[in-house]
Amino acid sequence: MHIGFIGLGNVGGKLAGSILRNGYDLTVLDLDPGLMDQFVASGANRGQSPRQLTQVCDIVITCLPSPAACSTVVEGHDGILEGMGPGKIWAEMSTTDSNETRRLAELVIARGGEAIECPVSGGCHRAATGNISIFAGCTRGTFEKALPLLTVLGRRVLHTGEIGSASVLKVVTNYLATANLVSLAEALVTCKAAGMDLNTSYEAIRISSGNSFVHETESQVILNGSRDISFTMDLVAKDIGLFQSIAEAHDVPLELSPLLNKLFADAIGRYGPRELSPNIIRRLEEATGLLVRAPGFPPEMSDDEPEEAGYEVVPKRDDDIVSGIREATGR
Template identity: 70%
Template sequence: MEVGFIGLGNVGGKLAGSLLRNGISLTVSDLKPDLVVDFTARGAQVAESTAALMRDCDVVITCLPSPAASAAVMNEMLPEVRPGKIWLEMSTTDEAEIRRLAALVEEKGGTAVDCPVSGGCHRADTGNISIFAGCDRATFEQVLPLLTRLGRRVLHTGPVGTASTLKVMTNYLATANLLTCCEALVTMKAAGMDLATTYEAMKISSGTSFVHETESQLILNGSRDVSFTMDLILKDIGLFQEIAERNDVPLELSPMVIDIMKDGQKRYGERANTDDIIRRLEEATGLSILADGFPAELVDDEPEEPGYEVFPPGAERPVAAE
């Protein structure tokens, strides 16, 4: 199987690296030449254009920063789509937009899957990230062997668009959790608690979470380098709010989360790391939320394992998966 990959940024570069590490024949494309050079040094081929990538590969994966970027790339590739071609959209995007683009691909005889990832850059780097896949069951079974080389846990979510819907929901939850972790850490500091002890109390209690066990460490170290920026998270939580509005759900916390992150972006820059949001409370209180013994960057210390499909409770498992 010849695989093409477009978008070698923080997440895409690590996903593409997992393909190379697992012996997949890979051709890459990115607007930043230095990223492409790095991959050629590791054994990847370079696409002469995105259209050529679709022409020459069986599967083309995109992992791009916005729905507009994905649409622009697909418009370039669309003339080369034909029966047998598969497009895997691993960007975090709008479910209505992925359905629109998927329809264009299908009109040309190709197949589209929306399959965003979740779990952080450090897990993308080790192949231990989780993947949602939206497509029909037959297509899912066709691409599952490839997805299990990219990630550990793979969930078939339903038709095209369902994976993207769930993905922006998870990013909303992660952002809301980040804000509550920031409030907890600053409040405990103000109350005179040791922050390393506070971190451990949160970790071993009912108050723990994936966000706390990862991003709180970066906050306490002071690096705050989570490799995810405010412009991207505002895109994602904005998409979640749009889903709620389209379905007449009167959310209360979501607009507040958006307003807080917008204020953080205004203060610290469009491309500031999302964990910089704690600075709002540091500045308001005059407190420094730092502690010794925490890492400057996240490293996945779990060994890489073969990926596998996961199933919702009560789901009927296909015979092939038993």
């Protein structure tokens, strides 16, 4: 199977690395020729255009920073659609707008191809080791065709339903992570202001009901001072903005989400769109005159779990519960 990968940024480069590391024939494409050079030096092929890459590959993956960028790559001049046809799959791994993903998927299917949206969740450090989680929205038939590759790219793979469903759930999870990040920033600054030892504070949160994935990753780089989680404020603003739009489209009167959007808009105005997202804490550091740092924490996260074969995560259903009761009782 020949895989094409378009978009070799923070996440995309690590996902493409998993493909190459596992022995697939890989062709890459990015606006930055230096990123392509690194992959070509490791054995990948250099793509010439989205059209050419699609023509020579069985599955074409896009991992791009915005819905607009993806639309250009798919339907622009020399785009994916011009090389699409029967037997080919377009896999969208960006965090993007569900309506735009559906629209582009329909264009791909009209050309005889298949489409799957498969955004990832779990941090860049897990993307690098193939231990990240993947949400997959598509028909069941397309999912089963793509599953062998998806289990190389990630450890836990969840079929979320039709095209569009994975984008919605990805935005939901990114919104939750953002809410957690902001609350952790408040907690750590408050601990500092109250005279708590921050190393002890970190452990208190980690072993308690206040613990979370975000605490075990982003709190560490906050306390180190690097704030480097390979994610920037403009990307957070995009994701939580998409979440707000979904809620508004379904008449959900949110209260916390508008505040988060306001906080990040203010932070972007102060520090710029490419500021690292954990530096949302700078707003409180500056307001209090406190510096939230502690020794012994890493400047960036690495995945210390060994790479494992991926598998499909199957949601629980009522039938599963009934079957479990019958098996346990013999009735």
